[in-house]
Amino acid sequence: MWGYLLRRLFESALILLGITFVTFILLYLVPADPARQIAGRSATAETVANIRDQLGLNDPLFVQYWRYLAGLFQGDMGRSYLQRAEVASLIMARLPASLMLMVTAIVTELIIGLTIGVVAALRRNKPADHSLMIFSFVAISAPQFVIGILLLYVFAVQLGWFPIGGYGTWAHFVLPSVTLGLLGAGWYSRMMRSSMIEVLNQDLVRTARAKGLSKLRIVTRHVMPNAILPIIAMIGIDIGLFMSGIVVVESVFGWPGIGQLAWQAIQRVDIPVIMGVTMVSATAIVLGNLLADLVAPLIDPRIKTK
Incomplete structure (x- = not known):
């Protein structure tokens, strides 16, 4: 290892x-x-x-x-051309907001995606399965800025349930997290469905049924641990998707993270800031993939690291 x-x-x-x-x-x-x-x-x-x-x-x-x-x-990312401040300081001031948004978005997409995938697999080829897969396709296909603006209009402007923008309370996290999470939820649901169906057709499930185990026990103890392995690998890749999508989402919701910082730097051709944000984003993507590769063998000992 x-x-x-x-x-x-x-x-x-x-x-x-x-x-x-x-x-x-x-x-x-x-x-x-x-x-x-x-x-x-x-x-x-x-x-x-x-x-x-x-x-x-x-x-x-x-x-x-x-x-x-x-x-x-030497740990020096340079100085911003326009803000006259150290790039590292600018990024560190905004990084916590982006990380918290990323974590809540990952939790959101896992809850939505895995739930849809499990239900669709257990209701395979039934109306519920078809409806959920259509929802997943729409979630994958819809641009994030469109989803963000639509959620803002319905839940912030019309209903007034959540703030229009800003950062600070749990209510500020809901709409940006859902906007970021829906794309991943669509992918997770489709992958979880396929993985669940594959595991349900394996001998271990037939053996568990022959032993008289309940359907709930079979799903939670035998099917889920085996079906979730591809999801773990996707979480590492997801960090890269979040880093690309977070620029748009933070701009739509006025979120004070590194995505908004990057967008401002691009508009002003502030090269040191662009380089700094790119390095932080790339490091997060690389470490996310590495972590996924290290965690997978711990869940399934059959996977060997080489």
């Missing part, structure tokens, strides 16, 4: 290094000029040139990248 863990950590470090390189090149190729954004539209060409020189934007690409990488290895 330790050898496997060290190898995976080394591979993860290489992946993160590659992400920094690709992201840096893409931002370097963006036609927008960060110096012009800082100086303002009325600034002279001389002022813009001075700002570019101060920020080191006139240096060759690989010189800029090496300077960024050297700082990153």
Whole structure:
């Protein structure tokens, strides 16, 4: 296990290094000029040139990248061009809000998705199964910003059950969590249904029935532990989906997380902040997948780490 863990950590470090390189090149190729954004539209060409020189934007690409990488290895993500603050401080100030939203969204999608998947599998080819699968398809297909705006209009504006936006109380978590969770719930429900049906047709279930075990005991003790294994792997992948979708959701609900910070940085071409948020998001994705790979053998000893 330790050898496997060290190898995976080394591979993860290489992946993160590659992400920094690709992201840096893409931002370097963006036609927008960060110096012009800082100086303002009325600034002279001389002022813009001075700002570019101060920020080191006139240096060759690989010189800029090496300077960024050297700082990153020392724990320095740089300073925001526009906010004049350390990128690490800006991210740390907003990260707790995003993490709490991510956790509540994962819990939401698991509760909704697994419940739908189990019920659909136990009612296979019946009206309940067809209706739930249609709901799952809609949840997967609908854009998150559409779901978010629809939930805001119905439950915040019309009914007044939840606040329109902001952050602070449990009520603020409900609509953003549901908006983020519905997409994953659709995937989980379909996967759980397929996995449940596969396990229900195995010999272990027929043996349990022959022993006279109740249907509830068969489902909870034999079917669920085996059917849930693919779900565990998906949770790690889900972190990546949340990091991509959280930008839109946080913007819709005015959520003060790193998604909103990233959106503001993209609009202003604040490269250090974009790089910092990208690194944090990529690290979360890599660690999420690694954690899923390490937990799976603990649930099912038949899975071996190599």
